[in-house]
Amino acid sequence: MTDITASSVPVTDVVPTRSRFSIHIAVFLAPALAIYTLFSIYPLIDTIRLSLYAGDETGARSFVGLQNFYTLLTDPNWSGQFWNAFSNNLIFFAIHMVVQNGIGLGLAMLLSLPRLTGGSVYRTLIFLPTMLSVVIIGFIWQLMLNPLWGIAPSLLKAAGLGSLFGPWLGQESTALLTVSLISVWQFVGIPMMLIYAALLNIPDDLLDAATVDGAGPFSVFWFVRLPLILPTLGVVSVLTFVANFNAFDLIYAIKGALAGPNFSTDILGTFFYRTFFGFQLQVGSPTMGAAVATAMLIIILIGVLIYLFGVQRKLQRHSF
Amino acid sequence: MKTLHSKAFRRRARQLLATASVVAAALAFANTASAQTLTIESWRNDDADVWNTKIIPAFNKKHPNIKVQFKADPPTEYNAALNARLAGGTAGDLITCRPFDASLDLFKKGSLVSVNDVKGLENFSDVAKSAWSTDDGKTTFCMPMASVIHGFVYNKEIFDELKLTPPKTVAEFHAVLDKIKADGKYTPIAMGTADQWEAATMGLQNIGVNYWKGEEGRKALIEGKQKFTDKPYVDAFKELASWAPYMGDGYKAQKYPDTQNLFTLGRAAIYPAGSWDVPIFRKQADFEFDAFAPPVVNAGDKCYISDHTDIAIGINAKSQNMDAAKTFLSWVASPEFAEIYANELPGFFPLSKAKVEVKDPVAAKFVGWRGTCESSIRNSYQILSRGTPNLENELWNVSAQVMNGAMKPEEAAKKAQDGLASWYEPQKK
Numbered sequence: 018m019t020d021i022t023a024s025s026v027p028v029t030d031v032v033p034t035r036s037r038f039s040i041h042i043a044v045f046l047a048p049a050l051a052i053y054t055l056f057s058i059y060p061l062i063d064t065i066r067l068s069l070y071a072g073d074e075t076g077a078r079s080f081v082g083l084q085n086f087y088t089l090l091t092d093p094n095w096s097g098q099f100w101n102a103f104s105n106n107l108i109f110f111a112i113h114m115v116v117q118n119g120i121g122l123g124l125a126m127l128l129s130l131p132r133l134t135g136g137s138v139y140r141t142l143i144f145l146p147t148m149l150s151v152v153i154i155g156f157i158w159q160l161m162l163n164p165l166w167g168i169a170p171s172l173l174k175a176a177g178l179g180s181l182f183g184p185w186l187g188q189e190s191t192a193l194l195t196v197s198l199i200s201v202w203q204f205v206g207i208p209m210m211l212i213y214a215a216l217l218n219i220p221d222d223l224l225d226a227a228t229v230d231g232a233g234p235f236s237v238f239w240f241v242r243l244p245l246i247l248p249t250l251g252v253v254s255v256l257t258f259v260a261n262f263n264a265f266d267l268i269y270a271i272k273g274a275l276a277g278p279n280f281s282t283d284i285l286g287t288f289f290y291r292t293f294f295g296f297q298l299q300v301g302s303p304t305m306g307a308a309v310a311t312a313m314l315i316i317i318l319i320g321v322l323i324y325l326f327g328v329q330r331k332l333q334r335h336s337f
Numbered sequence: 338m339k340t341l342h343s344k345a346f347r348r349r350a351r352q353l354l355a356t357a358s359v360v361a362a363a364l365a366f367a368n369t370a371s372a373q374t375l376t377i378e379s380w381r382n383d384d385a386d387v388w389n390t391k392i393i394p395a396f397n398k399k400h401p402n403i404k405v406q407f408k409a410d411p412p413t414e415y416n417a418a419l420n421a422r423l424a425g426g427t428a429g430d431l432i433t434c435r436p437f438d439a440s441l442d443l444f445k446k447g448s449l450v451s452v453n454d455v456k457g458l459e460n461f462s463d464v465a466k467s468a469w470s471t472d473d474g475k476t477t478f479c480m481p482m483a484s485v486i487h488g489f490v491y492n493k494e495i496f497d498e499l500k501l502t503p504p505k506t507v508a509e510f511h512a513v514l515d516k517i518k519a520d521g522k523y524t525p526i527a528m529g530t531a532d533q534w535e536a537a538t539m540g541l542q543n544i545g546v547n548y549w550k551g552e553e554g555r556k557a558l559i560e561g562k563q564k565f566t567d568k569p570y571v572d573a574f575k576e577l578a579s580w581a582p583y584m585g586d587g588y589k590a591q592k593y594p595d596t597q598n599l600f601t602l603g604r605a606a607i608y609p610a611g612s613w614d615v616p617i618f619r620k621q622a623d624f625e626f627d628a629f630a631p632p633v634v635n636a637g638d639k640c641y642i643s644d645h646t647d648i649a650i651g652i653n654a655k656s657q658n659m660d661a662a663k664t665f666l667s668w669v670a671s672p673e674f675a676e677i678y679a680n681e682l683p684g685f686f687p688l689s690k691a692k693v694e695v696k697d698p699v700a701a702k703f704v705g706w707r708g709t710c711e712s713s714i715r716n717s718y719q720i721l722s723r724g725t726p727n728l729e730n731e732l733w734n735v736s737a738q739v740m741n742g743a744m745k746p747e748e749a750a751k752k753a754q755d756g757l758a759s760w761y762e763p764q765k766k
Contacts, residue, residue, distance in 0.1 A: 076446035094725045094759065164587020165595055187531045187589030189743055273413065275730060277533045278589070279738055294417035297534075298722035298729040300442050301420060 061314070067307035078304065085308035099312070101280055102288040105193055109284055110261040112197040113204075118253055120201070121208030126238070128209070129216040140213070144206035151203070155270030158199045162186055186271065189281045196282050200267050204260075208253045215249035216242065248332050255324045262317050265290060285313050374404040375661055376429030377650070378422070380415030383617075387681045395677055396668055403661045423448045423653070430656040431665060434479035434649040436468035437718045444471070444478040449651045451476045455663050457670025465688035468646035468714070479649035480666045483678060483685035486703045487543035487643040490610040490618065492603060493625040495523055499606075503629035507576065510632040514583045517606045525583035527605035528740075529591025536577070536736035537729075539609040542643050542715045544631045545573040551641035551713030559720055561763025565754035566747075572634075574746035578739045589741050597621075612703045615684035619697065628702050630710060644712035646688065724760030731756045 068085055070078040089095045124143060128136050146154060162169050162185060170182045185195040219242060227241045265286025268276055274296050276283035291299065293306025377388070388407040396405060408429060410418045416439060422428035423443070432449065434440040443449045452458060453476060458466075461481050469479035491503065499520055504510040517525040530536045548569040549555070557563035564570075585591060585599055600608040601621040608614070610628070618626060633640050650669055652662045668674055675687035676694075683700035687693050695701040717729045735749035744752075758764040 074442065074445045092725075094756075159592070162590065163595065164590050165585060165599060170587075182587075184531075184587035184590030187529075187587065187591070187741070189741075273532065275533055275733060277734065277737060278530070278741060279734055279743065294420070295439075296727075296730065297416075297733075298438060298718065299727040300438060300723075301417065 064307045064310050065314075067304055068311040070304045070307075072302065072304050085305055086312070089305070089308055089312060098280065098283070098288055099309070102283045102285045103316070105280075105282065106262055106264075106284040108193060109197050109200075109264065110258060112194065113201060113257050113261055114254065116198065117201040117205050118208045118250070118257060121205050121253070122212055122250075124205070124209045125212035125216055128213050140210075143209060146203045147206040149203070151266040152270050154199065154203050155267055158202075159186065159271060162195070187278060189278045192272070192278060192282045196268055196271055199271070200264070203267075207256070211249055211253055212246060215246040219245050244333075248329075251324065251328055251332060255321060258320045258324070259317055262313060262320070285309070285316070289313065373402055373658065373661060374406055375431055375658055375665055376406045376408055377431040377433065378415075378419055378429040379407065379409040379433040380412040380435075381433070381648070382409035382411055384682055385409050391677055391681050392674070395673065396665065399668065400664060403658075403664065405665065426655060428653050428655070430653050430658050430662045432479075432651050432653055434469055434651045436646050436649070436714075438720075438723055440469055440479055440649070440651065441471065443651075444476075448654055449478045450654045450659075451478055452480055452651065452663075452666060453477055455480065455666045455670070457667040460670050460672075460689040460691060462688075462690060464712075465646060467719070469649045469651070472720070479651035480669050481646065481649045481688040482669060483648050483682075484688055485645050485647045485685060486612045486706065487539065487645070488610055488612070488628050488630050488703055488706070489543075490600070490608045490614065490626055490628050490699070492523075492600070492606050492622075493627050494603070495606045503627070504632050505629075506636050506638075507632045507634050511579070514580075514607070518583055524585040524599060524605040525607060526580055526585075527596050527600040527608045528580070528584050529588045529593070529596050530737040530740045531590050531592045533733040533737040535593055535596065535609075536740050537733040538715070539611060540577050540580070540740065541573060541732060541736045542645075542717075543609055544576055545570070545716070546641035546643050546713050547631055547633050547638070548573040548576075549716070550639075551711045555713055555716040555719075558716055559763070561761075561766060564764065565750045565757065570753075571746050571750045574736075574739050574749045577736060578742070578746050581740055581742055584740075612684035612686065612700060613682075615697060615700045615703070616682060618699075619683070626699065628699050630706050640706075640710035641713055642706045642710045643715060644686075644707060645714045645718075648685065721757060721761065724757075726756040726759070728753065728757055 069080060069082060071081045071084060072078045089099055124139075127133070128140060161167050164170060164182070164184045170179065173179050173182045183191065185191045223241055223245075224237060227237050232240065262285060264284060268282050268284060268287050269290065272282045272287075274287055274290050274294075276287045289306060289309045290296075291301075292309050293301055293303060295301030379388075381388075385407055393405045393407065397403070406429075415433075416435065419428060419432065428448075432443070434443075434449075440449065444451075458477060458480065463474065465481045465484075466477045467474070469481060470477045495501075495517070496503070499516055501513050501516060504513050514525045517523055528535060528539065546554075549557075549563070550569070554563060554569060558565075581588075585605065591599075596608070597614065597617065599605045601618060603622070603624055630640055630642060650666065652659065652666065656662050670689060672689065672691035672693065675689050675691050678685060679687050679693045679695050679700075680697070683695060683697035684703070686695070686700075686704045695704050717732050722729045731753050735744060735752050738744035739746055739749045754764070
C-alpha cells in the first residue's frame with residue numbers, strides 16, 4: 018500500500034558495471050518461471066490446443082477447428098448441460114458473494130472491536146474449517162444433515178421444529194443452496210482474515226478524528242472504514258469468483274459427478290469432470306473436455322477482466 | 338569471479354548428473370527384478386483381502402514363478418484413473434474389465450489384446466462373452482469372471498414377527514408393504530435416491546426385466562422395435578413411483594451406505610438388492626435374512642431376472658509379461674478359480690459353464706433363480722449408451738426423479754426415449 022521504499026532509492030546511484038545484473042535477474046526468476054511455465058502455462062496452452070481436436074474410436078486425433086465449441090454451444094444435448102452448469106455456478110457464486118463475504122465482513126468488524134477478549138481464539142476457530150479437507154467437510158455435513166441419523170433432524174425435533182426439517186441435500190429445490198452454504202461455512206475464514214488485516218491497517222487517528230468530528234459508529238463504518246477497505250473487498254470478490262468457477266471437489270464429494278438430483282447441483286467443474294473422464298458408461302472425451310475447460314478459462318478471464326478494468330482502476334488506494 | 342562461479346556450477350552439474358545416473362540405474366534394476374510380477378488393476382477395493390489371501394495364493398500353488406499384485410481404486414474413480422494410466426503407459430499388466438462399451442473402447446484404442454487364443458475361453462457361453470466381445474461377436478478381449486443378480490433381500494425376523502410370506506406377484510408385494518407400513522415399527526423398503534444409481538439399478542433394472550420380458554425387450558430396444566414409451570417401460574416406472582410412500586424418512590437425501598445400514602440395523606424390512614450385498618450383510622447383520630426374486634406382474638407369469646455380466650479381466654497391450662498374463666487368464670477360466678471366487682465372494686457368480694456349488698444359502702438362492710427364471714442383462718449397457726446423451730446416465734436421472742415424485746412415469750419414459758432417439762439410428766423412426 019505504500020511506495021516509500023521504492024522511491025527512496027536514488028536511481029542515479031546505479032553503478033555502471035551492472036552488466037552482471039541481468040544474469041542475476043534471470044537466475045532469480047528462473048525457478049519460478051520454469052515451474053510456472055512447466056506446470057501452469059504449458060498445460061493451459063496445451064489444453065487450448067487439445068480443444069481444437071477431435072478423437073475417433075481408435076484414439077487418433079484430428080484437427081477440427083472450433084467444432085467442439087460449436088457443439089458445446091449449439092447441440093441441445095451439450096448446450097443444455099453447459100448453460101445449466103453455468104447458471105448453477107452463477108448462483109453458487111452469488112451465494113458466496115452475499116453470504117460468505119457478508120458474514121466475513123461482519124466477523125472482521127467484530128474481531129476488530131478494541132475491547133474484544135479472546136479474539137485470537139475466535140479467529141482460529143472460525144478459520145479452522147478452511148484448513149480441513151473438503152472430503153471431511155462433505156462427510157461431516159452429510160452426517161449432520163442425514164435424515165435417518167443426523168443431528169439436524171434431532172435438534173430441530175428437540176426444539177419442537179421437527180416439521181421444518183427436510184432432506185435438503187436431496188431435493189432439487191434446496192440441494193444447490195445447501196451445498197453452497199456448506200462451502201460458505203468452510204471458507205468464511207478467508208474473507209474474514211483479509212478484511213480483518215485491512216481493518217487493522219487503518220490508523221486510529223483517522224477513526225479518532227472522525228469521532229471528534231461527531232461521527233457515530235455507523236458513520237465511521239460507512240464513511241471512513243468501508244472506503245478504506247474497498248480495495249481488499251475487490252480482491253476478496255475476485256478471489257471468490259475464481260475459486261467458485263473452479264469449484265468441483267465439494268460437489269463431487271457430496272453429490273458425485275452426476276451432481277443430482279436432476280443436475281441441480283451441477284457446476285462447470287463437475288460438468289468438465291464428466292466430459293473429460295467419462296462417467297459409468299459414458300466414455301470420457303479428452304478433446305471435448307478440453308473444450309469445456311477452455312470455456313471455463315474464458316468465463317473466468319472475462320470475469321477477472323471486468324474486475325481489472327471496470328472496478329480496480331476506479332478504486333482509490335490510500336497510503337498512510 | 339566469473340570463472341569461480343562457473344567452476345562451482347560445473348561441479349554442481351556433475352554432482353547432479355551422478356545422482357541422476359544412480360537413480361536411473363536403481364530404477365532399471367527395479368524393473369528387471371519385477372519382470373515376472375503381474376499387476377492387476379481393479380475397482381474392487383472391497384475384495385483386496387480375498388485376492389491377497391485366497392485367490393493369489395491358490396494361483397501361486399500352481400504357478401510359483403509368477404508373482405501377482407492386486408491394486409485397486411475406488412469404483413467411482415476406476416475408469417478415469419485407468420484411462421490416465423493407460424495413456425501414460427503406467428497401467429498394470431492385467432486390467433479388470435467393465436462390461437460392454439467402456440472395455441470395447443479400450444480394445445478399439447489398442448489398450449487391450451484379443452484373448453481368443455487363451456486356453457479356457459471355451460468354458461464360457463456366448464452370452465457370458467457378449468459383454469466383452471466386439472459387436473460381431475468374433476473377438477473377445479476379456480476373460481469373463483462373474484455376474485451379479487438382482488432381487489430383494491428381506492429381514493426374516495421382521496417377516497416372522499408380522500407373519501408375512503415372501504411375495505411372488507406385484508399385488509402380493511404391495512400387500513406385504515402395506516402390512517409393514519400399517520404396523521409402523523419398520524421402514525418397508527430400504528432405498529434412497531441421493532446416489533441415483535440405486536434407483537436405476539436396484540429399482541428399474543431389478544424389477545424391469547419382468548415388464549419388458551428380459552432379453553426379448555432388451556434386444557427389441559437395440560433393434561428399434563420397442564421404445565421406452567411403450568407400455569412395459571412406463572409400467573416399470575409406475576411401479577417404481579409407487580414405492581415412494583414405503584421408503585424411509587428423507588429418502589431423497591439417503592445414500593447407498595445409509596440404505597445398507599438401515600437394513601443391517603434391522604430398521605427396514607425389505608432391501609432391493611444386488612447380490613454383491615450378500616457378503617456385506619453376512620458380516621454386518623445379526624439377524625437372519627433371505628431373498629425373494631423380483632415379483633411378477635400376474636400370478637403364473639414367466640419370471641425374469643437381471644443376471645448382469647459385471648466383471649472380467651483382460652491384458653494390457655503394453656504388458657511386458659504377455660505369457661505370464663495369459664497363463665493367469667487361463668487359470669481365471671478354470672473351475673478352480675470359479676469355485677474360490679463364488680465362495681469367497683458370495684454374490685459374484687461365476688460365468689463359466691463349470692458347475693460350482695455356492696455354499697452361502699442366500700447367495701445360492703440368488704443363483705438358483707437361473708434355473709427357474711430367464712436371465713437378462715441391464716438394457717442400457719449394450720450399444721445403447723454409446724451416444725450423447727448417455728442412456729445409463731439418463732436412466733439414473735429419471736429413475737431417481739420418478740421416485741422423488743419430481744417426474745411422472747410417462748415423462749420419464751419420454752425423456753429416456755427422446756434422448757435415445759436423438760442419436761441412435763434404429764430408434765429414430
